[in-house]
Amino acid sequence: MDEQKKGTRRRGEILEEAIMDATLDELDQIGYAHLTMEKVADRAGTNKAVLYRRWANKYELVIAALHKRLPKITEAVPNTGNLRDDVYAYLQERIRPLKAIGVQTIRGLMMEPLIWRHIAAAMPQFAQWKSENKLTAAMTAMMKNAEKRGEVCLEGLSPRIITLPIDLLQYELITKQEISDTTVTEIVDEIFMPLIRYSQTADQS
């Protein structure tokens, strides 16, 4: 259904790449639930049998496609010297890999209850978006760095404030079509930092 010159037959890497692209396109446009092997093959300009020679079923195909396209997320937290820039940089770093695959894809997968347990098992970096443990840990690490510098006092700071930037980012990811840079800036400069500052001035109430 796509390109393909007559008498030209792709194979190996090149063909596989085309199939991965087709898979992600389909995922993005119609979602996991309605994705079919036939349509993916069709879109890739190839044949259902070719898919089944490589992947056992739809789930394996999708996982492979995501796995290939999803960049690894670095565990390190930034340390720029001030909290504001740390948080900003971290949020940006979080978004980067997700820009590689469509937002619609993420949405669709997040809400596919039947596939979640498989995804979580197969792809730790995806599971993180569900159980925000590592994200919370990263935020806490940055906060502790700030405390060492004397920027903030963690005492009496609500846990909800600490996870707030990440929660808001995820909310944007789910509800909006894409995340702009100004969104990240707003989260950091209009919500998070003011709350931190307020909690320091009007300390214990």
Added chain:
Amino acid sequence: MDEQKKGTRRRGEILEEAIMDATLDELDQIGYAHLTMEKVADRAGTNKAVLYRRWANKYELVIAALHKRLPKITEAVPNTGNLRDDVYAYLQERIRPLKAIGVQTIRGLMMEPLIWRHIAAAMPQFAQWKSENKLTAAMTAMMKNAEKRGEVCLEGLSPRIITLPIDLLQYELITKQEISDTTVTEIVDEIFMPLIRYSQTADQS
């Protein structure tokens, strides 16, 4: 598959009620995409033909079930005399109807792109959760009331702060299994009100 005494045959209202229950249960457990007429009929202890005599297809059935169970949302905003209690009351009022149907159901439907346009057309009160216009309008109304009382100055207040309580509530709704009262309290007292207060003190920067 459920109750049903031999020789006892339900009809009319009672039977219909059982089917609605079965539909919502199925929705909640396996989601719209995988819900089938046969399974619903089975779960209701009845028969596929009975369903088709009332509803033309799966979509109609689901809409009917939601429609019957989803309480109407009042348009009015509370006016308790102070912003904090207004927002708190409004958020609680928002949650109430959604407690009647499973959170899993909401999640599933929110992410079913193919069904959204139908839902929106058929059920205005559901569509609100997508296009947050009315929600934003309500928040703005409460803020203006507060301004009249001299509680706050809307000048220079970020729009993002105004919608924040609702955004956070929706995020909880999507990601968590249920929303506790303390969650609502935290959103209001640890996030929203501090931000409002901060924006008043450190006014223009």
Added chain:
DNA sequence: TTCAAAAGAAACGGTTGCGTTTCTTATATG
């Protein structure tokens, strides 16, 4: 007590997608 309306039960043809198989055709490698 009778009887029309509705429920229960079972089978139907139709469609879609699955995963497999078989065979032909192109192509990379040596």
Added chain:
DNA sequence: CATATAAGAAACGCAACCGTTTCTTTTGAA
């Protein structure tokens, strides 16, 4: 140039679910 390997193409049987139909049985209301 020869040959193994993999792609393309087409058809297969299978299963799930659709929405419909037909017929029997129960039931509530006249």
